[in-house]
Amino acid sequence: MTTADTHILAGAYALDAVDDLERAAFTRHLGECPVCAEEVAGFRETAALLGTAAATGPDDRFRRRVLAEISQTRQLPPRVSAGPAAAARHTPWRKRALIGIASVAAAAAVLVGGISIGLDQSVPGNPVPVADGGAVTSAPDATTARAAVAGGGSVSATVSRQLGKVLIAAQALPRLDAGHAYEVWLTGPGAPRSAGLVGPDGTVETALPTGTDGVAVTVEPATGSLQPTTPSIANLAVR
Amino acid sequence: MTARAVARRTATDTEPEQATTPEQLLARTALGDEQAFAVLYDQLAGPIFGTVFQVLRSRAYAEEVTQEVLLEIWRKAATFDVGRGRAQTWALTIAHRRAIDRVRSEQSAVDREERADRLDLRRPYDDVTETTLDHLDRAQVRAALAVLTELQRESILLAYFQGYTCREVSEKLGVAIGTVKTRMRDGLVRLRDALGVH
Numbered sequence: 001m002t003t004a005d006t007h008i009l010a011g012a013y014a015l016d017a018v019d020d021l022e023r024a025a026f027t028r029h030l031g032e033c034p035v036c037a038e039e040v041a042g043f044r045e046t047a048a049l050l051g052t053a054a055a056t057g058p059d060d061r062f063r064r065r066v067l068a069e070i071s072q073t074r075q076l077p078p079r080v081s082a083g084p085a086a087a088a089r090h091t092p093w094r095k096r097a098l099i100g101i102a103s104v105a106a107a108a109a110v111l112v113g114g115i116s117i118g119l120d121q122s123v124p125g126n127p128v129p130v131a132d133g134g135a136v137t138s139a140p141d142a143t144t145a146r147a148a149v150a151g152g153g154s155v156s157a158t159v160s161r162q163l164g165k166v167l168i169a170a171q172a173l174p175r176l177d178a179g180h181a182y183e184v185w186l187t188g189p190g191a192p193r194s195a196g197l198v199g200p201d202g203t204v205e206t207a208l209p210t211g212t213d214g215v216a217v218t219v220e221p222a223t224g225s226l227q228p229t230t231p232s233i234a235n236l237a238v239r
Numbered sequence: 240m241t242a243r244a245v246a247r248r249t250a251t252d253t254e255p256e257q258a259t260t261p262e263q264l265l266a267r268t269a270l271g272d273e274q275a276f277a278v279l280y281d282q283l284a285g286p287i288f289g290t291v292f293q294v295l296r297s298r299a300y301a302e303e304v305t306q307e308v309l310l311e312i313w314r315k316a317a318t319f320d321v322g323r324g325r326a327q328t329w330a331l332t333i334a335h336r337r338a339i340d341r342v343r344s345e346q347s348a349v350d351r352e353e354r355a356d357r358l359d360l361r362r363p364y365d366d367v368t369e370t371t372l373d374h375l376d377r378a379q380v381r382a383a384l385a386v387l388t389e390l391q392r393e394s395i396l397l398a399y400f401q402g403y404t405c406r407e408v409s410e411k412l413g414v415a416i417g418t419v420k421t422r423m424r425d426g427l428v429r430l431r432d433a434l435g436v437h
Contacts, residue, residue, distance in 0.1 A: 017404050
């Protein structure tokens with residue numbers, strides 16, 4: 001990933017105009033190309049100025065709601081000790097949060113097989129990559145269901161109702177021929193809704209519609225199907 | 240006033256100076272300071288909501304995503320690295336990505352045939368530049384956009400404010416996808432320099 005063609009993607013990447021595959025590849029590229037990393041930082045600042053120019057305020061009711069919610073929301077601990085003042089703030093719940101996050105992060109590493117997805121702010125010295133999409137796996141209400149697949153491998157679904165998201169991770173599923181792919185479905189009161197094809201990194205992250213009570217995986221043509229056309233190979237109930 | 244609030248008020252009064260930049264406020268937010276977050280909210284909620292609303296075109300969705308973004312800023316304040324850029328850039332990068340994720344997951348949940356027609360359901364692209372520019376109230380940003388070629392400007396605005404991928408921009412404007420990627424990059428270089436970033 002060091003061709004001129006790769007560098008060209010810096011603009012599209014900073015504008016979030018890349019697809020998931022390109023994003024994953026370019027994120028890896030950024031780790032080894034300081035020139036692109038600096039360019040992306042400048043582009044993001046530029047894009048943020050566009051965003052600032054579009055500023056428009058949500059109302060006071062919204063402000064009260066957000067401020068009420070943050071006082072009920074736990075914060076992540078700092079990455080590194082920020083001196084005695086910060087250390088003194090390591091109250092018991094913070095320690096619990098640290099342990100909780102470490103174990104969730106470890107679980108996430110197992111789920112995605114050590115592949116970091118969309119990891120924009122890499123953490124030097126942190127052994128376990130938590131994907132940006134790790135918002136799901138690190139959510140305080142995250143729950144994970146897992147099911148073994150008859151032909152080998154397993155599928156897991158990590159759900160956060162609070163974030164309204166689900167991260168589906170496939171592990172060591174049987175390899176399919178080029179014409180087929182694994183497709184993930186969200187089941188509920190209506191017809192199954194496609195959550196997309198399982199990507200090369202083995203994961204699919206998607207919004208979780210209200211009423212979703214399960215996740216299913218089927219084998220479909222590589223172009224994907226509108227509705228499942230084969231019996232599911234995995235079924236998970238989600239809360 | 241609760242004991243906690245009194246303690247907080249007292250602590251604030253004894254501080255030599257009030258933190259006012261987003262970076263300073265974020266540092267205090269990281270220590271659980273809700274008042275600092277409230278001030279930070281007043282600085283960032285407008286840009287965040289504006290950006291998200293441009294992408295999602297729905298006030299309800301925009302509020303939902305903006306709330307998620309603000310909660311993420313609260314939760315992850317301690318992970319912000321001042322050496323890697325400005326707090327506002329960090330916040331808007333999170334906001335834009337979340338808005339894009341929402342647009343794309345909503346899309347993947349609808350029928351694929353509709354999905355193919357989706358581009359045509361959006362505003363005609365001819366409107367995009369003008370409508371977007373109407374919403375940009377910063378003369379400096381408008382002036383900087385004016386130095387771009389039409390293709391650079393349209394590619395960047397379609398991507399950033401409409402949530403189009405390179406492929407979608409390429410289809411919409413009828414130019415090769417490689418050209419779109421190149422124009423996004425050289426357009427951003429020009430815009431960055433015109434805005435005096437770095």
